[in-house]
Amino acid sequence: xxxxxxxxxxxxxxxxxxxxxxxxxxxxxxxxxxxxxxxxxxxxxxxxxxxxxxxxxxxxxxxxxxxxxxxxxxxxxxxxxxxxxxxxxxxxxxxxxxxxxxxxxxxxxxxxxxxxxxxxxxxxxxxxxxxxx
Amino acid sequence: xxxxxxxxxxxxxxxxxxxxxxxxxxxxxxxxxxxxxxxxxxxxxxxxxxxxxxxxxxxxxxxxxxxxxxxxxxxxxxxxxxxxxxxxxxxxxxxxxxxxxxxxxxxxxxxxxxxxxxxxxxxxxxxxxxxxxxxxx
Numbered sequence: 001x002x003x004x005x006x007x008x009x010x011x012x013x014x015x016x017x018x019x020x021x022x023x024x025x026x027x028x029x030x031x032x033x034x035x036x037x038x039x040x041x042x043x044x045x046x047x048x049x050x051x052x053x054x055x056x057x058x059x060x061x062x063x064x065x066x067x068x069x070x071x072x073x074x075x076x077x078x079x080x081x082x083x084x085x086x087x088x089x090x091x092x093x094x095x096x097x098x099x100x101x102x103x104x105x106x107x108x109x110x111x112x113x114x115x116x117x118x119x120x121x122x123x124x125x126x127x128x129x130x131x132x133x
Numbered sequence: 134x135x136x137x138x139x140x141x142x143x144x145x146x147x148x149x150x151x152x153x154x155x156x157x158x159x160x161x162x163x164x165x166x167x168x169x170x171x172x173x174x175x176x177x178x179x180x181x182x183x184x185x186x187x188x189x190x191x192x193x194x195x196x197x198x199x200x201x202x203x204x205x206x207x208x209x210x211x212x213x214x215x216x217x218x219x220x221x222x223x224x225x226x227x228x229x230x231x232x233x234x235x236x237x238x239x240x241x242x243x244x245x246x247x248x249x250x251x252x253x254x255x256x257x258x259x260x261x262x263x264x265x266x267x268x269x270x
Contacts, residue, residue, distance in 0.1 A: 030231060033224050040221065044214075048262050056194055059187050083174040090171060115181050122184040129188070 025085055032082035039075040060129045069127040076119045084112035158245045166223045169216035176213050211260065218255040222248040 046068070050058055063069050087108045095101045154160070179197075186194035200206045226244045229235050235244055 030228065033228060037221065037225070040217070044217070044259065048259065048266065055198070056187050056191055079177065083170075083177060086170045087174050090167065115177060119181045119184050122181075122188040125188040126184070 029085045032078045035078040060126055063126040072123050073120050080112045080116035162245050169220040172216045214259055215256045219252045222251045
């Protein structure tokens, strides 16, 4: 499926596909995937250098840089949105009971957005952390 | 009285599914992409726990760091890194398909082998770097 023809003629006429969305899911899975290529490689590279001590002071020092903290927050947002879209497809494919499917989809949504919030606030706190002298 | 016609109660044969197909590189890489994606989604829990504990619970952070320096923790990190590199490499393969490139059968197999080799190389290089930097005790 190429980007130029992801919409069927009928979807163009009616404005929506059968799921009332879909192009959005398809496109954002790819957009976040593209963003995650440099962000995740940068993160692994950084962690490799941190790992020598992996202590809290070293982590705080690394995140005291605005650039590092911003990049990590971007990584977390792209990662959790990408994970939310991916797990959603797995649920839609394998869980057939309508009630269980809706519950799982909601749980996925709340969990991924919750984890994103918790991790972003942690990065912000570490960024603003003042190491006791 | 409603009675189902015999034709709807008859045990109909199901269409052939996974068990009748010979495993092939293409299908195996496809399901591994989904499996590694699911594993990475679970792995995010540890990443969040690491960041949250560093910010809010230093004793929990030290316990987590200790765990990831032991054998089981290192094995989990190894599995995580393998899943990450596989999902990354095969994801790039998917992005090429999305722009309509590499659909011919030989190309699909070639890119499949490139994904496997790159995943092993990147995982190996990463862990050589870990040991070279003395990251594990």
